[in-house]
Amino acid sequence: MKKVSELSTLCGIDACAIIYSPYDPQPEVWPSPLGVQRVLSKFRKMPELEQSKKMVNQESFLRQRIQKAKDQLTKQRKDNREKEMTQLMFQYLSADQVMHNISMVDLNDMAWLIDQYLKDINRRVEMLSRNSQGQGQGQTQMVAATMVANGVPKIEENGQGSHGQHALDMNMDVMQKQHFFMNLMNNGGGDQAAPMGNVNPPNGFWPNPFFR
Numbered sequence: 001m002k003k004v005s006e007l008s009t010l011c012g013i014d015a016c017a018i019i020y021s022p023y024d025p026q027p028e029v030w031p032s033p034l035g036v037q038r039v040l041s042k043f044r045k046m047p048e049l050e051q052s053k054k055m056v057n058q059e060s061f062l063r064q065r066i067q068k069a070k071d072q073l074t075k076q077r078k079d080n081r082e083k084e085m086t087q088l089m090f091q092y093l094s095a096d097q098v099m100h101n102i103s104m105v106d107l108n109d110m111a112w113l114i115d116q117y118l119k120d121i122n123r124r125v126e127m128l129s130r131n132s133q134g135q136g137q138g139q140t141q142m143v144a145a146t147m148v149a150n151g152v153p154k155i156e157e158n159g160q161g162s163h164g165q166h167a168l169d170m171n172m173d174v175m176q177k178q179h180f181f182m183n184l185m186n187n188g189g190g191d192q193a194a195p196m197g198n199v200n201p202p203n204g205f206w207p208n209p210f211f212r
Contacts, residue, residue, distance in 0.1 A: 001030045014039050085113045 001017060008015040016039040017030040029036045043051065056064065089110055102110075 001028070004030055014042065016040070081109065082113065085109050089113060 001019075004015050004017040007013070016036040017028075018036060019028040021028070085106070088106070
């Protein structure tokens with residue numbers, strides 16, 4: 001009775017309660033018999049589809065709670081798996097170890113994770129390159145305008161300013177990291193290097209889903 005009263009007060013809704021007891025032939029009602037009749041009458045006037053829209057009994061309520069718990073468990077397992085593979089990946093990279101006793105499932109998941117990291121790195125480098133090019137062009141135009149205003153002849157730009165060189169260095173660094181990752185996944189950390197053009201490994205790891 002207290003819970004129904006709190007629900008009605010806090011949410012500002014019409015509510016009633018009818019509680020049957022196996023030891024009492026008369027049910028307990030809240031807020032009153034007249035109040036119960038008023039709420040039920042209002043409920044019956046609603047369309048049938050609206051009445052059953054969020055209606056649950058004890059069984060359906062428990063099913064909803066179980067399904068929600070299962071979804072939370074699946075999400076937590078996915079997060080744990082991703083953290084596990086991330087830790088394993090950086091462990092191999094920092095120690096420069098050979099991948100011994102690693103299962104095909106772990107290798108497949110790690111390949112997917114590395115691919116996601118590389119995509120994120122490429123997006124960041126591309127964004128930085130665009131910003132650097134925009135800043136370089138703006139500075140070049142400003143310098144050229146100042147030189148013309150001061151009577152200095154305009155010189156030809158070769159497009160290789162400090163910003164452009166910085167973006168080129170970052171691109172080369174990313175290509176080297178990609179090459180290292182490809183060698184790591186294709187050869188199990190061995191000495192034989194894979195060609196840099198071999199982006200997709202021969203075992204077909206990349207297209208497979210990360211979590212099952």
